[in-house]
């Protein structure tokens with residue numbers, strides 16, 4: 451499986467919690483950035499020898515700030531220079547305030563078949579606290595407009611653990627999101643990133659994050675409530691209706707190859723990883739050349755094993771023992787027996803006949819579990 455990722459690093463304004471590679475106020479670069487993307491795709495594709503591309507994901511930033519002509523150009527370049535399978539998943543991330551029915555219909559016309567809408571919350575006060583530029587009403591309106599435009603595969607992104615958020619408030623947001631009948635929901639616990647305005651407000655005592663117990667209660671509530679609503683919990687933060695798992699993310703979690711184009715985009719081909727320079731202006735100047743690459747890493751044999759464990763445990767199916775042995779030539783237990791025994795004893799992992807996976811307690815303490823395999 452191979453996936454192509456396209457990074458659009460532009461946003462209307464920075465959200466207060468965001469440390470992604472995204473920038474506000476660079477509208478004047480949209481055209482030259484898209485030229486650079488097309489240049490990178492055109493020059494690199496012949497060198498990569500990639501077979502079938504099953505997924506194209508346009509993420510950001512806020513890709514829907516760019517209209518269909520720009521997105522259409524980039525998608526055409528991918529289709530022209532790679533062998534994209536007929537039923538490929540073609541996703542784009544959208545922010546509610548940047549889409550209209552007309553814009554969404556045009557995106558459908560250029561082959562986008564999956565939309566991931568950043569709701570984050572359906573409480574206007576919390577949206578304001580996060581620095582989001584849309585209201586709950588706009589988020590719901592964007593979802594309905596997407597359905598009207600013919601999108602049959604829509605994901606909603608939500609955040610829990612926001613300062614001031616109660617379990618009841620989270621439950622209402624979740625219930626309202628479910629009532630829209632999306633095919634997929636991603637629920638992330640809020641991470642307070644260093645250097646963000648939100649971190650400064652918390653450090654100054656103006657805001658308080660929910661304590662660990664409340665955050666755990668929100669996570670457990672999410673798993674139970676979405677399970678009861680017919681969603682499969684298939685990765686720590688991701689829930690899908692049957693048959694609607696995000697194919698793009700499965701490529702990452704199942705250790706497939708991915709090629710990233712754009713500023714700060716990451717790629718992994720076999721054991722090699724590389725990353726483009728992050729600043730859009732620098733990327734534009736170097737996109738067609740090797741100078742665009744800021745970092746290349748060759749994974750060691752140990753790195754590859756650790757990564758397979760880390761990625762496998764993120765999925766609720768866990769690590770398939772037979773697959774692991776077939777890939778690495780020895781049973782997982784021979785490499786990490788003591789660690790596995792300890793984690794089983796602590797109730798953080800559970801073992802089935804064929805797989806090893808996180809327990810519910812382990813899902814809540816995922817980073818602790820992963821750290822034992824480094």
Ligand code: SF4
Nearest residue numbers: 461464465468472511
């Ligand atoms: S829209 Fe997304 S990428 Fe842009 S600033 Fe907000 S969180 Fe960051």
